[in-house]
Amino acid sequence: MAENKPITKNVDWIVVLIYLACLMIGWVNIYAAVYNPEVHTSMFDLSNNAGKQLMWIGTAAVLIICILVVDYKFYESFSFIIYAVVIFLLVVVLFAGSNINGSRSWIKFGPISLQPAEFSKLAISLAISKYLSDPAISLTRKFKDYYPILGIIALPAFLILLSNETGSMLVFASFAIVLYREGMPGFIPAIGMTMAALLIITLLFVKWYIAGTIVVIACLVIWLMPVMTRRRGGLWATILVAFIMIGIVFGVDFFMNNVLQKHQRGRIMVLLDPDSDPRGIGWNVIQSKIAIGSGGFIGKGFLQGTQTKFDFVPEQSTDFIFCTVGEEHGFLGSALVVILFVSLIARLVVLAERQRSRFARVYGYCVAGIIFFHFLVNIGMTVGLMPVIGIPLPFFSYGGSSLWSFSILLFIFLKIDAQRPFTLSRG
Amino acid sequence: MLENRRFVIIGFFALVGLIYLLRLFYLQVLDDSYSIESSSNSIKRVIEIPFRGQIYDRTGKLIVYNTPVYDLLVTPYKAKVDDTLRFCRVLGIERRDFDSLMNAASSYSRVKPSLFLRQLSKEDFAAIQDVMVDYSGFEFAKSSLRTYTAPTLANTLGYVSEITKSQLEKQEEPYYRQSDYIGQSGIEKIYEEELRGKRGTKFVMQNVSGVYKGPWKGGELDTMAVAGENLYSGIDLEVQQYADSLMVNKVGSVVAIEPKTGQIISMVSAPTYDPNLLASRYFSKNFAALIRNPYKPLFNRPVMASYRPGSTFKLIQALIGLEEGVITPSSGFTHANCPVGCHNHPATGTVALGVMHSCNPYFYNVFRRMIYNNNIKNTFKASAAGLDEWHDRISKFGIGQRLGIDLPSEYKGNLPNKKYYDRYYGEYRWKFSNIYSLSIGEGELLITPLKMANVAAIIANKGYFYTPHVIHSIGDKKTVKPEFTVRHETGVSAQYFEPVIEGMIGAVEGGTARRSKVQGINIAGKTGTSQNKRGDDHSIFIAFAPVEDPKIAIAVFVENAGAGGVAAAPIANLIIEKYLTRKITNKALEANMLKADYMSKVILPGQKKPVPPVDTAKKKPAVPVTPVQPSTVAQ
Incomplete structure (x- = not known):
């Protein structure tokens, strides 16, 4: 029986080791980020973020033990109940939340503040996995099967939008990865990426030039396609696609100027040209790039960072923790972090693929997708490849809610994975 | 084959990882425009602290500046x-x-x-x-360093000192750093954000041994320090210092207000200290001495000390009695059947005479009529309803609540209502006979000197007031705080002020304050004698002048100096004369008040009888002199 086997035997130690490595590196860097040479406090001092983070790590360990002890069937059976609880918390926070930094998204339990939005990822993952565990559901053929998934995502997304936490909401885009794996036609992500590419190009170049280029390409396609593929009938389709693309180019312009709020527009513009506003929104990006860039190949050494010491980079122990890594540990340190993340995500995909139940596989992909999206956006923004969106770097950034939610997310999957030899295939 | 999509996904992940690695390699290794280390320079942040704003008096004289x-x-x-x-x-x-x-x-x-x-x-x-x-x-x-042109106004201005550890931790936005200076009390505290200006930041490059190597990035990220905003006050420095000199060797307060604007002309908290004491290298030593001083010179008496208003309160009683219609200007009362005592004075057949002679039975009867001015048969219930009605009318004079002056720690005082007495006696267990001492300003009333000065201003204005304030405008743009331009109405019609003012003129001309009248200025005033558990009565006087066109409203409180006419009225009238004419006619009265010592009559906490004052960090050492007898004060 599964209950008799020690969990340590079957748990995936590679993931656990990467997880521990991330926690350690993160904690040391949080200490470096808040370290003030004039007021020396210890790493274990609860008055600074590093000390508090240690406390969060300790409590996360307790949570992990609980997760590993609970029967693995619990997560599948209670998926929708967990989802309902999180939705309830998101509603509560709208009315009873405390206001921190302009978003009304924290619930206070005595000394601890929690952000229910952080736990919505877990809730959605479980709910989607549970829904897709029904073998009759097919994402390839039946379009109506998408509606429940969209509903599962849209409800918390709407509630989070109301509490002004746009960053957490964008993470839900990562569910596209699991949907693709489960059969979503490839043209949907392709269209999404083309749109994104068009958006960036539109912001960079004059829109008439782009329109012209599209027309030229369309003509070439119409002229060459019959020659190359010996197929006809693509004429109208090509013209239609070209018109849609030109429409998007002009639509983006309208969208940027009339739909987006000023600070959102600013964040996107800064991504393309940080020097457009060096003292305002561009400040974070420039300072973060300088901090990372000044690290060089081997870095300035532990606690030796000057950029980060002088509070050039805001929110340094939370969203911009990667700057500290970059400055103090150089290319070697930052490359190690990137490699750790890619290995973790790749390992999660491998684990997900070896699951026998569809529930477990889908959930594994959800976890991998969420961690990947955070990695993509967070590191991307510190190196100036992504707009500044306030989402944490998993296991690194300071903060209890984020550490707890990622640990729970990950270890539920490890628990399910550890029980794999004893599960029967269902799908 | 959906399984094969895993390769697409892993490939995508790996691609992003690879792009990030290349980007990092470019930023950190190839592109050395970010590498400051290469020139072995490091960046240092230099903070430039701007000058704090200066404070001016109403004539444009500098009160506080920086050295x-x-x-x-x-x-x-x-x-x-x-x-x-x-x-x-x-x-x-x-x-x-x-x-x-x-x-x-x-x-x-x-x-x-x-x-x-x-x-x-x-x-x-x-x-x-x-x-x-x-x-x-x-x-x-x-x-x-903060520097003061005159050794005055210490408590009003407050002081600036190094930020404390708890202030540092509690600040909402992280502006202050260790060893920064911050306004700790008075105007310096209330207007801290205006006064402090904007800190400048410079980023400079240094080599390893800390030698300056020029601005970093050509100074493009530097911000200039912006000096704090100047504050313009309604204080008249000359009058303020004159009032200070009159309050030497006395414990108490002077508050003078310009009735038409609510600007504070003078504000004395006696005993005081030289504000330069707390703006020097010897801050902590001096501060400790001031804290230890038994007369509490750091206690800002005009807004923090509270007294029973005594007979000065009769003015408000008369006003709301008239407004409520329980009396008319020609109502009269005798001493018959009245539990409160009185002194010998001519018959009080009108409101004006009642005020002029400060007749206790008169106001006992007025208050009684107000309390029972309803149709309730049960006297307990009638008293309760009457008191709450009375409470609401008195509140409109700013009593029992904070006026909202621009000084910290304003005390709201006490104006009892039904709830207050219910706590002591139980609901409907008390009636008028338990509370009648309120009628003459005794009992459970507690009022600060500032509020009494404001009452004088209300009477001068015949029914309204502006929130008293020290600073009337801020900065080069002369910004005015909107809360100081709101006209507060008291709900008493202007016509009812006439008989009360007439009585106040009478009090100064031939009543309780006649010994200190000023030739050539029509002053309307009212004395008060505040009973207290600790030693002799407090001497209180409120007044405004000139009656025709009031320019100053004043309240003077002198602790343990006896009746209102003894100390408070002469001091108030001298200050009024100084403010209106810039000279003093009655030199003998002035000399008497300057040397009068009521400090030696003050009984300090924990003591049974007065002790002669000890020399402390006060501005002037208290020289023990024999208290001046009221009878020897020349008219």
Whole structure:
């Protein structure tokens, strides 16, 4: 029986080791980020973020033990109940939340503040996995099967939008990865990426030039396609696609100027040209790039960072923790972090693929997708490849809610994975 | 084959990882425009603290300004002092001071500069600057010190000092840093954000040994320091200092308000101290001495001390009695059947005469009528309803609540209502006979001097007031705080003020305050004698002048000086004369008030009888003189 086997035997130690490595590196860097040479406090001092983070790590360990002890069937059976609880918390926070930094998204339990939005990822993952565990559901053929998934995502997304936490909401885009794996036609992500590419190009170049280029390409396609593929009938389709693309180019312009709020527009513009506003929104990006860039190949050494010491980079122990890594540990340190993340995500995909139940596989992909999206956006923004969106770097950034939610997310999957030899295939 | 999509997904993940690795390699290794390390320079942030705003009086005279001073800093590992004796002689310190300062600095940090001597004056700096070149490891940093043109207004202005640890932790947005200065009380605290200005930040490059290598990035990220905004007050410095001199050797307050605007003309909290004491190198020593002083010179009496208003309260009673219609201007009352005592005075057949002679039974009857001015049969219930109605009318005069002056720690005082007495006696267990001492301003009433001055202003204005305020406009743009331009109505019609003012004129001309009337100025005033558990009565007087066109409304409180006509009325009238005419006609009265010593009659907490004042950090040492007998005060 599964209950008799020690969990340590079957748990995936590679993931656990990467997880521990991330926690350690993160904690040391949080200490470096808040370290003030004039007021020396210890790493274990609860008055600074590093000390508090240690406390969060300790409590996360307790949570992990609980997760590993609970029967693995619990997560599948209670998926929708967990989802309902999180939705309830998101509603509560709208009315009873405390206001921190302009978003009304924290619930206070005595000394601890929690952000229910952080736990919505877990809730959605479980709910989607549970829904897709029904073998009759097919994402390839039946379009109506998408509606429940969209509903599962849209409800918390709407509630989070109301509490002004746009960053957490964008993470839900990562569910596209699991949907693709489960059969979503490839043209949907392709269209999404083309749109994104068009958006960036539109912001960079004059829109008439782009329109012209599209027309030229369309003509070439119409002229060459019959020659190359010996197929006809693509004429109208090509013209239609070209018109849609030109429409998007002009639509983006309208969208940027009339739909987006000023600070959102600013964040996107800064991504393309940080020097457009060096003292305002561009400040974070420039300072973060300088901090990372000044690290060089081997870095300035532990606690030796000057950029980060002088509070050039805001929110340094939370969203911009990667700057500290970059400055103090150089290319070697930052490359190690990137490699750790890619290995973790790749390992999660491998684990997900070896699951026998569809529930477990889908959930594994959800976890991998969420961690990947955070990695993509967070590191991307510190190196100036992504707009500044306030989402944490998993296991690194300071903060209890984020550490707890990622640990729970990950270890539920490890628990399910550890029980794999004893599960029967269902799908 | 959906399984094969895993390769697409992993490939995508790996691609992103690869792009990020390349980007990092480009930023960190290839592109050296970000690498400051290559030139072995490091960036240092230099904070520039701007000058604090200055404060002016109503005539444009400077009250508070800044003096540049110099802090001497030492970096212990660089410090080389060969001839310690000469060094100490130049700085004017003892050898053991030198050792302890050096030890303190070393224990903080060997490599970072720490404060050695703070706030050296320009003269000291000039004297030692040349000599200090011989000693390495020492540097000067420019700083500034609050300086006061006159040793007055200490509690109103407040003081500035180094931010405390708890203030540092509690600040909402992280503006202040350790060892920053912050306004701790008075105007300095209330207007801290306006006064402090905007800190400038410069980023400069230094080499490893800390030598300046020019601005970083050409100074494009530097911000200039912006000096704090100047504050313009309604204080009349000359009158203020004159009032100070009259309050020497007395414990109490003077508050003078311009009725038409609510601007404070003068505000004395006696005993006071020289504000320069708390703006010097000897801050902590002086502060400790002030804290220990038994007369509590740091206690801002005009807004924090509270007294029973005594007979001055009869003015408000008369006003709301008239407004409520329980009396008419020609109502009269006799002493018959009245539990409160009175003195011998002519019959009080009108409101004006009642006020003029401050007749206790008169106001006992007025209050009784107000309390029972309803149709309730049960006297307990009638009293309860009557008191709450009365409470609401009195509240409109600003009593029992904070007026909202621009000074910290304003005390709201006490104006009892039904709930208040219910707590002591139980609901409907008390009636008029339990509370009648309110009628003459005694009992459970507690009022600050500021509020009584405001009452004088209300009567001067015949029914309204502006929130009293010290600062009337801020900065070069002369911004006016909107809350100080709101006209507060008291709900009493202007016509009812006439008989009350008539009575107040009578009080000064031939009533309780007749001994201190001023030739040529029509003053309307009312004395008050506040009973208290500790020693003699407090002497209270409120007034405004000139009656035809009031320019000043004043309240004077002198603790334990006896009746209102003895000390408070003469002081108030001298200040009024000074403000309106800039000269004093009654020199004998002035001389008497200047030397009068009521301090020796004050019984300090924990003592049974008065003790002669001890010399403390006060402005002037209290010279024990025999108290002036009221009868000897010439008219």
